[in-house]
Amino acid sequence: MDWLKRESWSPYIGGAIIGILSWIAFLMVAPLGASTSYVRTSGMIEKIFASEHVKSLPYYLKEVPMIDWQWMFVAGVLIGAFISAWLSGTLYKKFVPVMWNERFGGSRGKRWVFAFAGGVILMFGARMADG
Amino acid sequence: MAPFIASATGKLLMGLSLGVIFGFTIHKSRMTRYETIVGLLRLRDFTMLKVMLSAIVVGMVGIYFFKDMGILKLSPKSALVGANIIGGLIFGVGFALAGYCPTTGIGSIAEGRYDALLGAIPGMLVGAALYAEAYTYLRNNLLQWGDLGKITIPDVLGWGFPYHWILIFIICTAIIVFCRALQKRGM
Numbered sequence: 001m002d003w004l005k006r007e008s009w010s011p012y013i014g015g016a017i018i019g020i021l022s023w024i025a026f027l028m029v030a031p032l033g034a035s036t037s038y039v040r041t042s043g044m045i046e047k048i049f050a051s052e053h054v055k056s057l058p059y060y061l062k063e064v065p066m067i068d069w070q071w072m073f074v075a076g077v078l079i080g081a082f083i084s085a086w087l088s089g090t091l092y093k094k095f096v097p098v099m100w101n102e103r104f105g106g107s108r109g110k111r112w113v114f115a116f117a118g119g120v121i122l123m124f125g126a127r128m129a130d131g
Numbered sequence: 132m133a134p135f136i137a138s139a140t141g142k143l144l145m146g147l148s149l150g151v152i153f154g155f156t157i158h159k160s161r162m163t164r165y166e167t168i169v170g171l172l173r174l175r176d177f178t179m180l181k182v183m184l185s186a187i188v189v190g191m192v193g194i195y196f197f198k199d200m201g202i203l204k205l206s207p208k209s210a211l212v213g214a215n216i217i218g219g220l221i222f223g224v225g226f227a228l229a230g231y232c233p234t235t236g237i238g239s240i241a242e243g244r245y246d247a248l249l250g251a252i253p254g255m256l257v258g259a260a261l262y263a264e265a266y267t268y269l270r271n272n273l274l275q276w277g278d279l280g281k282i283t284i285p286d287v288l289g290w291g292f293p294y295h296w297i298l299i300f301i302i303c304t305a306i307i308v309f310c311r312a313l314q315k316r317g318m
Contacts, residue, residue, distance in 0.1 A: 006159070011181035012310070014160030018182065019189025021153055026194055026203055028136055028145055032153070034234035035259075042260040059266035069146030074237055076150015077157070081238030084158035092243045097165035097230060108246075114228050115246040119236075119254020120261065122225025126233065127262040128269070129218025130208050 007088045029069055035126045037071045039063045154238050157182075163238035165230040165246075172227050177318050184306045191299055199292050205283065212277025214269075229254065 003009070025032045043065025047054045054060050085091045095108045104110060135141040160182045161167045170176025197203035226232060229251040231239050236255070239247035266274075285295040 015185025080154025115250025118229025123258030125221030
């Protein structure tokens with residue numbers, strides 16, 4: 001079972017496994033996806049503070065804030081990636097990626113600002129494109 | 132087994148199990164690393180492209196095979212030319228700044244990337260909430276532009292079974308030739 005402890009696999013093998021997972025998801029439930037789960041999570045958090053407002057938004061009627069199978073898929077990704085990193089001994093505590101550090105320096109605050117802003121922008125675009 | 136999978140709990144467990152294997156695989160494929168994502172955008176590391184292209188080859192062949200067997204139905208989303216292009220451009224800007232994507236970013240948290248845990252992922256939740264606000268206004272304009280409906284490439288070409296296999300063969304061959312060229316150049 002050494003292959004489970006390898007730090008990485010061939011990207012072609014990884015892609016093939018993802019392709020097969022897409023068949024299984026299609027056959028059993030529905031196509032795989034993660035970004036809808038962010039909408040559902042945001043809705044669930046917002047509901048704590050502004051339940052009436054959430055009920056009034058058409059988007060949350062379309063993507064109901066609840067835990068569905070795709071949400072569980074995202075939870076599974078967290079577990080699976082953790083097991084892989086743990087088995088391969090590559091769990092670490094990194095605040096600034098190496099490549100970012102080489103170009104923009106080691107400031108955690110600066111990296112945080114760009115990671116956060118990037119996250120906001122990318123998800124807004126992803127939902128607009130319905131991806 | 133089939134009734135269990137179709138039940139609500141069955142679906143949730145199915146999602147969780149698929150996620151565990153998916154998460155394991157993307158970590159082993161180095162997709163959880165900031166360097167892999169930004170490396171592709173800088174045209175220095177083609178790992179992510181190789182993963183995506185081989186997933187497309189394997190996924191496409193299997194899904195069309197099962198479709199032709201009559202045990203799977205495609206569920207394409209509407210092609211919204213305006214929203215797809217503008218949303219895609221916005222996504223690209225954020226993707227390059229963050230260096231994480233919604234699915235792989237979860238794996239990045241798992242391997243201990245605090246800029247994903249504290250920065251990118253909370254940012255994505257805020258982005259989703261902002262879009263939920265914007266949707267009320269966008270649905271009557273931007274989201275109507277260039278709505279081509281739920282189409283697929285074989286539909287547009289009018290190539291049903293068995294002719295869509297010609298198209299699948301061409302796409303797979305092109306991808307394999309491209310990947311071989313990358314490997315030959317040591318990329």
